[in-house]
Amino acid sequence: MKSYVLYPGCVMPTEQYAYEMSIREVFPILDIKLVDLKGFSCCGEPIKSVNQMLSLALSARNIALAEKEGLDIFAPCPMCHLALSESKRILDSDPKMNEKINKFLLDEGLSYSGKSDIVNTLDLLYDIIGIENIKKHVKKPLKDLKVATHYGCHLIRPSEIGRPDDSENPQKMEKILEAIDAKPLDYPEKLDCCGALLTTNLPESALTKTGQKLQKVQEHGFDAFIDTCPWCHRQYDAKQIKAGETVAIKLEVPVLYLTQLLGLSFGISNEKLGLDLNLSPVNKLIIGGK
């Protein structure tokens, strides 16, 4: 059993509970122990454009907390994962910045050394746990469930800092879904933006982006839409009806976290996976060949 510090970020513990619930159900089955730590702060990403130094310091502080435990960090939110990974890259490659940030950390008796790795849901499942291990735990194969994957931008870009999957042709989620007998199909709009980042400035445009993508997904006849990012998920799940209005269509696409669908195939109950918290019509799904 391998242990990871679970870095929850802000969206998951305040609003996207279903992601956290399904994570806490699925990973122990896959022999991953999730360790909770006290004292985590914001990952730093939301203030990067205002104060890059503070953003770096916040990320480094979070990593330093995990280092103190001698554990790697599991950041399920791709935005947190990006912030932590980017900071790690800067601190590992720039000795001057490393020194500066470590001075900040000293106030709290912390230090950053770079020995903790930072993983996301996707590389934890695909690269660390592995497809074969996932297959072993499938109790209710998702017989040919036609699923559309959505990676979101933070998970795959910018490619030069090393992201969990390829920026133009990500395939790990597809491989994981095939392992539980679902049928992930390629569709032209796969890499389209969810719109979430436009929400504060151009809320209408944000919803239009969401609506346009879901409209295509519905037209292609997918049974479910699978994501791993709480920001994207909020757009597609909670805001689905509103998004439908922007494209003048009634959207009825079941939107699930990858970990929720995995949990279903492992035979975990809907309640434990937080499925009743999803606002999209997930009850349309029939799992396990009923």
Add this chain to the structure above:
Amino acid sequence: MSNKIGFFVCHCGINISSTVDIKKLLEYAKTLDGVVISKDYKYMCSDVGANLIKDSIKKYKLDSVVIACCSPRMHEHTFRSVVEAGGVNAFNLEIANIREQCSWAHDDKNLATEKAKSLIRGAIAKAKLLEPLATSKIKVTQKALVIGGGIAGIQTALDIAEEGHKVYLVEKSPSIGGRMAQLDKTFPTLDCSSCILTPKMMEVANHPNIELLSYSEVVGIDGSIGNYNVKVKKKARYVNQDKCTGCGDCVAACRLKDRIANEFDEGIGKRSAIYIPFPQAVPLKCTIDAETCLMLTRGKCGTGPLCVEACESNAIDFKQKDEEVELNVGVIVVATGYDLLDPKSLYEYGYTRSHDVITSLQMERLISSSGPTKGEIVRPSNGEKPKSITYILCVGSRDETQCTWCCRIGCMSALKHVYLLKEKLGDDVEINICYTDIRSFGKGYEEFYRKIRGMKTNFFRGRPSEVRKSGDNLTIDIFDTTTNKLFEINTELVVLIPALVSRADAADFSRILRISQSADGFYLEAHPKLRPIDTFTGGIFIAGCCQAPKDIQDSVAQASGAAARAANILSKKELEAEPLISCVDEDLCSGCTTCISVCSYNAIEMVKDGDKSHAKVNEALCMGCGLCVATCPSGAMQQYGFKDKQLKPMIEETV
């Protein structure tokens, strides 16, 4: 040890004299030990300057000469001949570079003069210790090997053959012709490609001085300039070349007819397992594809191989084996061409997601009247004529994540296609061109571009972010940088113009040839401006796209250049070998073999000497690069003309 040194200083017009005080140098040189005469002239490289040196050698009985002038790269050769004509060994000459390394680099005349003084002080210190060296003679095998039967290789072979020398032309595919044979028309004149290429191919086939080894590969090379020993593998065609008449009856009879992707048609057309790549192939002989032929893969073909039944001349021979032949040549010209970047590596352009995304070469095959569609332009997905075609230029070119260089032919080939497509599909066909910059740099290119701009074509300046399916069509998102607007293009056929890259086997082949690659993978020329056809390996030249991307006209020009460079060697019975090579002090050598590991020319071997062994330099192979000298831990490796005992006093005097 030289005691009578003549010192000469050149003004180089005002290149040197405006920054260095020549008079002071002359006076200074006279004060140095060993200098018996100190003279200047405005242009020492002129006849008058040369005579001044020659006369002085005789008059003052000089045994060494020091010339303060431009870089030895410019005139060392000239002055060696002058000194030799004067009666002193050509290698008893030392040049102090006071132009590139002094006058051109400085403004302050006093300081520059002081620096020039220290440079000549060092040169004179070394000159005292120079030893006469003898050049050896190498016999030349007056035959050439040309590797690659594309337009560059064809042109080189023909030019050398016309000089009267025997040429072996080795081509790895079943026919010569290369990329040019795949093209329909050529820009900017719209000459029919095969109409101008086929006569040259026939000339190769019929030239008495050319021996064509098609379907063959160079697998090993030994030797050096003037005498290369080349191993060539002749791959089995499983068809007796002497008997085959090229009638094609077997091709039509083959059980796998129209079932195997045809490489010549870039995978669009289909062929049989026994095939002739294209109607104008040279040699016009059949070849059996051993990878797919049922007899060769399974040992069984239905009730019996239909090709054997169809062949009236009994040419088919399933028992044929690969053969290895050895060739002796004096020079080698490499003309192995290029590959197209596989657009699969740029997933966003949809090459793997849609049949209606094709490459420029596939489009050439569609346009060609001898192509898989007999010249009909159709969408691969449904076989219908496209009403809208979009070109994406610079696919992987000028892209820091793929190929940083320009492919030099993409813009013009897209413009050429516009003309040909409008001709075939009518003026109403919509053609969009997504470009980075249109580079119409060659003779007549800009005029051609102007003509196309008048032909109802949409030009978008930008790189599409994605090509995606949208119903039966494709949509392209592109941000146009001339209007600062995001466009969505809906189109039926997308043509990608991929980057030109070095051949997939370029790295392996460069090791066989012992030539270098530049960072981009193409073969490296000895000097980008002044020796663009030579490699660092004597007697091996490069022509065409294996050196860098270029168009047909430049390839042909370079090919003729390579032939001329080759003829420089082939026209001589003997060559003089440079004596500035490595030598071994056998008493100092510990036999550690470090020198062998750094030598790129296989010029050093270990020889037994009683119970110890020491390094030995093969004088014919050593190129005098000096790497072994610098690496030798014991100082046993020395280089003639640059021995430690000559360089150390020079350094001490200079600094």
